[in-house]
Amino acid sequence: MYVRSAAAATAAFLGLALSVCGAGSASAAPGPDWLSNPIVYAHRGASAYAPENTLEAIDLAMEMGFDWVENDVQRTKDGELVVIHDDTLARTTDVEQVFPDRKPWRVKDFTAAEIARLDAGSWFGPEFAGARVPTLRQYMNRVQRNQQRLLLEIKKPELYPGIEQQTLDVLGATGWLNEDRVVRRLVVQSFSAASVRTVHELRPDLFTAFLGTPAVADLPRYAEFTDRINPWYTTIDADWVAAVHKLLGAHGRALEVDTWIVDDAATALKVQDMGVDGIITDKPDVVREAVGGY
Template identity: 75%
Template sequence: MYVRPAAATAAAFLGFTLTLLGGTASAAARPDTATGAGPGPGSAAGRAAVGGPVVYAHRGASAYAPENTLDAIDLAMRLGFDWVENDVQRTKDGELVVVHDDTLARTTDVEQVFPDRGPWKVGDFTAAEIARLDAGSWFGEEYAGAFVPTLREYLDRVQRNRQRLLLEIKKPELYPGIEEQTLKVLGEAGWLDERHVAQRLVVQSFSADSVRVVHGLRPDLVTAFLGTPTVADLPRYAEFTDRINPWHTTISADWVAAVHGLRGAHGKAMEVDTWIVDDAATARKVKAMGVDGIITNAPDVIREAVGDF
């Protein structure tokens, strides 16, 4: 869901009002992310503590701030959410950047800055060129000057905010070797130590091959496949991943139970985090199906509907 700028301002005010009135349940319930104490990511113990699925801020609090920017994850923090989701792609000169589309046209002013460079693919621009772009004005004037962060800049901000990261490797078929490069940047940023791996990081992709590569390179990492495999195919995915993360319209309670009935790559019951759920009725529906997590652009709305860890 993409909120128009005028609506975004009103929605942000509503989100802050709900937080001030209702408190930040997730902040109160979260374990100490500095020490790693408390339940693991999406664990049954963590969910049982507060009675709701984990709520993930999709591309940050992207209903209220420009997606995949530092502003969006800062807003998620202020709203009281530990978990943020992002998308990783690669520039022409090999820098990893945080952006969803493989073109820069929708979420930046690239067409104005580089009018003769269409179709404005991420992989056709250097990191320095992308750093010149405004990634906030399309969403609202108050975000003018927001930029497309590099993965390292993004990781440093998530770390500063004491948040956790659901990292998506986007369109890996366009960027050979991006899995190894992503792990290299994560390691250099301090995100592959025991505490981060156990408590604060999940790597996912729509590409089963990409998830399999990540698992092969770092078998200790929690991984997730984005999609809805048939029940018959689920055992094959369980060999290299821990979670199946489907679009909410494609699942049923029986399918969720089938996923839960398998042990994943780390010998634990597989989990289900569904996306993109932005309204209370759908959130309650997927909670009743037994999902472990909900990925949303409007995390405050979903928290009000189902509670969260």
């Protein structure tokens, strides 16, 4: 089990206050030099070491000392929100064995009860046999129990009309739209700019992120409805990051950059030097050791 030092815990709290709460001048850079280490996000939980998007993966991230986890949300045939990355069940469950005649095994074609029958852990390793695809309600309750923070991705919203409001409804029902969590513990993101805009319009107090790498000339349009631009690390350089930081986002402070998916020390150091605010990774321990993040 990994134990985070008191210094790292303090840095996490102070860094979060600057990164998420908007402390300091809105036009300033994301943080002072002594808090320049990026936040490390456990992508789909500690997904290099446990089956992605399961409760086991976020529990492991907690044991390793990581506050921030990331997940993906989709919708079942009967309208339940579940936490899974792919829009099919084949890669990360035993659906082909349990329902051999239901190809292509799309999430939206199965009920929540059917998905609850599936083993979402054995594909990763026998020690995780019996892990399940959690519902979003189950997931939010576990994140709360673990006292973690969440970067929630609405996955492929074009497949699920109205998923933005439904996601907010679940967040509200589980207590995740109270002021403390909205300000300090929750960010909603998507590859769909329209979906991010919809979330912002429905809940202007909520922090949002757009997944992608817009051209510099287009960044002001995104700044109207989002607080972060979260790009794939191969698509950015220091000049692009600096251009993002020059703009004020939807909450009146400098836009931030959280990049993905960085799993090795050399790349972590490279994006840190570019000035990113956060690193999303399957191997949070590797990235933390490289950049001193939290």
